Amino acid sequence: MYKSIRPKNLDEFIGQENIKKSLRIFIDSTKTRDEALDHTLFYGPPGLGKTTLAKIISEELNVSIKQTNGPSIEKVADLASILINLSKGDILFIDEIHRLPKTVEEVLYSAMEDFKLPIVAGSRKSAHTIVINLNQFTLIGATTRFGLLSPPLRDRFGIVYHLEIYSPEELKEIILRDAQIFEIKITDEAARLIGLRARGVPRISIQLLKRMRDFTSVIGKNVIDEELVGKAFKDLHIDDFGLNDLDRKYIFNLTSRFKGGPVGIEAISTSLGEDKGTIEDIVEPYLIKIDFILRTPKGRIATNKAKIYSKKFFELEADASESNKTLF
Numbered sequence: 001m002y003k004s005i006r007p008k009n010l011d012e013f014i015g016q017e018n019i020k021k022s023l024r025i026f027i028d029s030t031k032t033r034d035e036a037l038d039h040t041l042f043y044g045p046p047g048l049g050k051t052t053l054a055k056i057i058s059e060e061l062n063v064s065i066k067q068t069n070g071p072s073i074e075k076v077a078d079l080a081s082i083l084i085n086l087s088k089g090d091i092l093f094i095d096e097i098h099r100l101p102k103t104v105e106e107v108l109y110s111a112m113e114d115f116k117l118p119i120v121a122g123s124r125k126s127a128h129t130i131v132i133n134l135n136q137f138t139l140i141g142a143t144t145r146f147g148l149l150s151p152p153l154r155d156r157f158g159i160v161y162h163l164e165i166y167s168p169e170e171l172k173e174i175i176l177r178d179a180q181i182f183e184i185k186i187t188d189e190a191a192r193l194i195g196l197r198a199r200g201v202p203r204i205s206i207q208l209l210k211r212m213r214d215f216t217s218v219i220g221k222n223v224i225d226e227e228l229v230g231k232a233f234k235d236l237h238i239d240d241f242g243l244n245d246l247d248r249k250y251i252f253n254l255t256s257r258f259k260g261g262p263v264g265i266e267a268i269s270t271s272l273g274e275d276k277g278t279i280e281d282i283v284e285p286y287l288i289k290i291d292f293i294l295r296t297p298k299g300r301i302a303t304n305k306a307k308i309y310s311k312k313f314f315e316l317e318a319d320a321s322e323s324n325k326t327l328f
Contacts, residue, residue: 005178005206006052008059014177015170015202016049019161023053026159027060036089036136037061038158039112041097043146045285047203048163050142054093057140065091070099076107076119080132083117088135097141098148105153112139112156144281165200165289168192174202175209184213185223193229197242199286211236241290241309246274248313250283251292254302255310262299 007013010020010027030037037057042050051067058065066082073079073094086092094100100108110116117132141157143149154160166174172188172195179186186209194212198205212224215232237245253271254261269276274283284300287293292306302310 005181007056009056010060013049013052013056014174015166016053016163019053019163023057023161027057030061037091037138039139039141039156040159040161041141041143041149041154041157042161042163043143044163045165045201045281046144047201048165049202050163051093051095054091054140054142057138058091061089061091063087063089063091065093067093067095069095070097073100073104075101076104079104079107079111080117080119083111083134083137084132086135086137089137090135091138091140093140093142095142096144097153098143098145100153105150108139109152109156145277165285166198166202167200168195168198171195171198171200171202171205175205178206178209179224182209182213184209186212187223187225189226190224190229193226193233196240197233197238199242200289201286208238239313242286246272247283247287250279250287251302251306251310254293254300255307260307261293261301262296264299268300 010024013020026037040054040057042053044050054067055065064087066086068082073082082092107118110118111134115134115136117134119130119132139157146154146162172191175191175194175198176186176188179191190212194208195205198208209224212229212232215228215235216222216224219228221228233239239248243251249272250268253268254263257271258267265276265279269279272279284293284295287306288295290305291303292309294301294303
């Protein structure tokens with residue numbers, strides 16, 4: 001039977017304390033005024049809880065939520081069919097809102113500001129605009145690419161939050177909570193070690209917890225402990241910093257091939273054979289957080305910390321390779 005680990009209210013949500021504190025005020029104020037919550041925008045790296053917070057807001061306000069994403073709304077008609085079916089106070093949650101087509105975005109302006117939907121009917125000389133009155137609703141947008149939002153759309157959000165990467169302590173708390181829901185036995189130290197390697201992202205911490213559960217099943221253990229975590233991460237190629245093979249490839253290219261930078265994101269993504277968006281959304285936020293790289297107007301620069309890591313790691317890799325050669 002599937003067990004949901006998604007928090008249902010602000011009290012259950014771990015982390016993002018400043019956001020929770022102000023959201024509580026805005027939600028309570030909205031309830032007293034019997035109005036829709038101001039349009040809200042969440043932005044930050046994937047896996048930090050943007051969708052979860054949107055659903056929590058709907059639960060706290062006791063309203064319905066309609067969930068979609070930018071690429072799914074291809075035409076104005078797609079947007080119209082959603083908006084006209086919203087009841088007073090309902091929430092429309094649009095993930096990847098930066099990917100809305102321009103024509104749809106322009107119609108959305110009036111819907112957000114005046115709760116009116118202008119629809120062009122007919123064609124050529126017979127074309128005319130029909131204005132549909134909408135119920136007051138709340139648009140909650142989520143994006144990993146804040147810089148790609150157009151200023152007119154961005155400015156129409158009354159509440160804007162940047163979700164921060166989580167601390168290892170917060171991730172440990174999330175792991176222990178989720179382990180209890182999954183009925184997984186885990187030691188505090190094992191939860192701490194997983195939290196240290198989860199890159200500051202709750203979604204990754206949950207994925208790693210499930211992988212640890214897989215290892216316990218295979219080897220016949222009934223508890224996730226420090227020893228098992230150490231062996232599992234070695235097999236998963238995740239080091240003490242939480243870095244994986246793609247991260248190390250990025251660091252090696254930046255420190256060796258590009259001499260530490262500065263170098264543009266296009267050159268880095270080409271050298272890695274990865275999409276630029278993947279590099280900017282998945283790889284770089286954590287490397288910046290742990291002080292391995294800097295983003296500058298001239299390009300990416302490796303810090304001394306990254307250079308030391310690169311030198312030590314790849315020297316160890318070279319030594320291991322030489323040792324293997326002597327065995328055959």
